[in-house]
Each structure stands twice: as structure tokens, then as C-alpha cells.
Amino acid sequence: MALEQTYSNGSGSQFTINLCGATVTSWKIGEEEILFCSKKAIRDGSKAIRGGIPLVFPNFGPWELGPQHGFARNKQWKLDTDSVKDQDENPSWTFILEDDEGTRNMWNKRFRLEYTVQLFIDTLKTSLYVNNTGEDSFSFTTLLHTYFRVDNIKDTRIKGLQNLKYVDKVNGGEHKEERELVCIDENYDRIYKDRVDNVTLYPDNNQSSITREISTNLPDIVVWNPWIEKxxxxxxxxxxEYLNMICVEVGAVSKPLTLAPGNKMVASQTIKVGQKSKI
Structure with a gap:
């Protein structure tokens, strides 16, 4: 099977996935691209892909046991062929990663990851199921590292973060978000904790915009843009390219999750492209 495959639902929505990291590199509704992927992204499996929706597991950030953000976004996944049978009008595809000698040399745990991507007419749902197949509990952090395409970052706004505490990874410290609409005008890397509401991304301008509604069962939202120098x-x-992207990433990163032997959990996000509306 080729490293990248494109799947569609027959209603004008399609996504492309690279089996290196099971990274969704593109999601289009008709001719409109929703996600950002760098034109310089390395897609041959030699490193994590810069763009799309990389999967972070079992560690967010620098990791003393292995590569930054863990190994899931660097490993080769495989399509579960049984998952593509008997599809309905909202088809889904499941991709699998299990522990092997390489992962156990870094992180000596037994696991099975199942990543399901489901297409609707105007919605993409991604769900990462984490299964503990070993005899001991393990703890981990995880994140769906979504890169969104925007027309101009200077016009982009994010709603749904007001009153949340956040860790500022650029300037340091923990703070409270006072703004109803968050704008980006500098190197920005913040972990917003204990999310309550869904998050709305206005990617175009501050007069009217076709929204991206982001819902998740996870507690944290990471917002990132490298800005000019980085x-x-x-x-x-x-x-x-910093002008044309914003990362709004759902995850469980401020506190590790613990999974008992034989148990499983799911980290999911649903992205819905809304109607044009004024901010």
C-alpha cells in the first residue's frame, strides 16, 4: 500500500492520510482545504509530518525516553481492512499501531492504538482509542495536533477560551485568559486547561468568516503559532507559512492519564465547518 491514501464519502468531502504516523494531511470539502500542511513537510516517513493532524502519544513535549511528542506520529501504521466493509453514508476508516520491539525499548508498555477517521458532509471526526494490552497500568499524555489553514493569521480569532487558565510556554507562568476572542500576534504556545465549552475558530477575517467548530472529550486545548523568527x-x-496556519490542538497534556490493564479510553475531536457568520 502506498504511504498516502485518499478516501471520500461520495458527497464532496475527502481526506488524505499518510501511514507514517497515521497523519491526516488534508481534509477537503469540495475544493476548500480545511487543514494546513507545509509545502516543505517531509512525507517519506523519515520524520514527523509538519501539518495536518499528527498524533501525540505517549508523551506531549520533550521526552527523556524518546522523540519529542512520543513515537506515534513517527511510526508506521496499518489500515484495518475490516473497518472499511459495509460502509454507510458517513463512512469511517480505522488505522492500527501496536507495541513492538522499537516502542518497548523506549517505553516498555503493551498497547494497541486504533485511530478512526469518519467523514460527514461538513464534518471530520477523529478518534484515538488507547488500549492497555499489558499486565500493568501505564500513564501517558496525548494530543491531536491539528493544523488549520487560515487566510491570514493576523485576522484569525478563536472563541471559547475565555476565563480558562493557561500555561504560557513562551513567556512562562500560568495566567487567566481574559479575552472573548483570542488573536495571535507573536510566537504563541499556550496550554489552556480544563476546557468547558467547544472552541470556535474564525479563520478568515474579523468581519465575517466560515467557522470551524471544534468539540472534544479532552480537557486541554493547545494553541500554537511559531511566528516569524521560529x-x-x-x-x-x-x-x-506562519501567516497561513494556526494549531488548535485538543489533548490531555496538563495531567497524565492512567489506564489499567485490559482497559481502553478514547481521545476524540469533531471538526464541523459552519456557516459564514459575523464575529
């Missing part, structure tokens, strides 16, 4: 330092990211 963009210049990334070899797999064009210098000016």
Missing part, C-alpha cells in the same frame, strides 16, 4: 528556524516549514 518559522525561519524550522527546515520543514517555509519562512512565511
Amino acid at each position: 518559522a525561519k528556524g524550522m527546515s520543514d516549514f517555509d519562512d512565511n
Whole structure:
């Protein structure tokens, strides 16, 4: 099977997934691209893909046992062929990653990850099922690292973060978000904790915008944009691409999750493309 495959629902919605990391690199409704993927992204499996929806597991951030953000976004996944049978009008596909000698050398745990991608006319649902197949409990952090395409980051707004506490990974400290509409005008890397509401992304301008409604069962939201200087330092990211992307990432990263032997949990997000509306 080729490294990248494209799947559609027959109603004008389609996604492309790279089996390196089971990274969704594109989601289109008709001709409109919803996700951002760098034109310099490495797609041959030699490193994690810069864009789309990389999967973070079993660790968010720098990791003393292995690569930053864990190994799931670097490993080769496989399609569960049974998952594509008897599809209805909202089809889904499931991709599998299990522990192997390489993962156990880094993190000596037994697991099975099942990543399901489901297409609707105007919605993409991604669900990462974590199964503990070993005899001991394990703890982990996880994140769906979604890159959204925007026309201009200077016009982009995010709603749904007001009154949340956040950790500022650029400037340090924990703070409270006072703004109803969050805008980005600098190197931005913040973990918003204990999410209550859904998050709405206005990707176009502050007059009217076709929204992206993001819902999840996870507690944390990470918002990231590298801005000018950091963009210049990334070899797999064009210098000016920071203008056309924003990461709004759902996850459980501020506190590890613990999974008992034989148990499973799901980390899911639903992205719905809404109607044009004024902010």
C-alpha cells in the first residue's frame, strides 16, 4: 500500500492520510482545504509530518525516553481492512499501531492504538482509542495536533477560551485568559486547561468568516503559532507559512492519564465547518 491514501464519502468531502504516523494531511470539502500542511513537510516517513493532524502519544513535549511528542506520529501504521466493509453514508476508516520491539525499548508498555477517521458532509471526526494490552497500568499524555489553514493569521480569532487558565510556554507562568476572542500576534504556545465549552475558530477575517467548530472529550486545548523568527528556524516549514496556519490542538497534556490493564479510553475531536457568520 502506498504511504498516502485518499478516501471520500461520495458527497464532496475527502481526506488524505499518510501511514507514517497515521497523519491526516488534508481534509477537503469540495475544493476548500480545511487543514494546513507545509509545502516543505517531509512525507517519506523519515520524520514527523509538519501539518495536518499528527498524533501525540505517549508523551506531549520533550521526552527523556524518546522523540519529542512520543513515537506515534513517527511510526508506521496499518489500515484495518475490516473497518472499511459495509460502509454507510458517513463512512469511517480505522488505522492500527501496536507495541513492538522499537516502542518497548523506549517505553516498555503493551498497547494497541486504533485511530478512526469518519467523514460527514461538513464534518471530520477523529478518534484515538488507547488500549492497555499489558499486565500493568501505564500513564501517558496525548494530543491531536491539528493544523488549520487560515487566510491570514493576523485576522484569525478563536472563541471559547475565555476565563480558562493557561500555561504560557513562551513567556512562562500560568495566567487567566481574559479575552472573548483570542488573536495571535507573536510566537504563541499556550496550554489552556480544563476546557468547558467547544472552541470556535474564525479563520478568515474579523468581519465575517466560515467557522470551524471544534468539540472534544479532552480537557486541554493547545494553541500554537511559531511566528516569524521560529518559522525561519524550522527546515520543514517555509519562512512565511506562519501567516497561513494556526494549531488548535485538543489533548490531555496538563495531567497524565492512567489506564489499567485490559482497559481502553478514547481521545476524540469533531471538526464541523459552519456557516459564514459575523464575529
